[in-house]
Amino acid sequence: MEKDEKRERLKRLLYSYTYIQFEIDCINENIINLGEAINSQRDINVPELTGLPGGNGITDTVYNSVEKILVTYGQEVAKLENRLEKAFEKKNYIDDLLKLLEPLEKQVVILKYFKKYKTWMICSKLNYSGRQIDRFNDRAIKKLLEVYETN
Known part of the structure; x- marks a missing residue:
């Protein structure tokens, strides 16, 4: 990689610092919102939805839908946590660079x-x-x- 290209990449990294904190805040908010949705979905009881007893082998489409939503939300939270970790790594890397100055x-x-x-x-x-x-x-x-x- 050429020196000028490295210099430009470093400058882009430094310019991105302002937006990293914004990204961290947005990701945290999304995780909180998904967490609340997951908790509200877990609070739903099958008999209240359909009047059918739960756990007796009867297929309940609403219950299955809720379970699918929980799995999907859980996967989304995992993706967001991965993005959050990368954003913190980037922020910490820039903070460490600044300590050299x-x-x-x-x-x-x-x-x-x-x-x-x-x-x-x-x-x-x-x-x-x-x-x-x-x-x-x-x-x-x-x-x-x-x-x-x-x-």
Whole structure:
């Protein structure tokens, strides 16, 4: 992989940080909603649905439908948990990368990639020139690429 391509992949990873937390929150909400649906489906009693006694070998289409829903919801929860785990791994990886930076470099990366500030906005906030901000950013990206290339 070319160095420029790695640099672009790293920058895309950094830009994605803001959306990772949003994705984590959405996945958690979906898991909670499915969990509530599963619990409500489990609370349904077969005799209340059809008047037929449960467990005597009589096929109850409603009961079978509820069981299929529970299995489907359970599979969906497992998929969501897998996505959630990957999102946390990505977030933790970026957090670990940031620990390698000096405080000012880290601040520039956070403002530029996470908060999507333009260079002039970072200059104004940190009281440095645009050229200095670019140097901090370049130095930070170079440090991060050293570690990013090995993973």
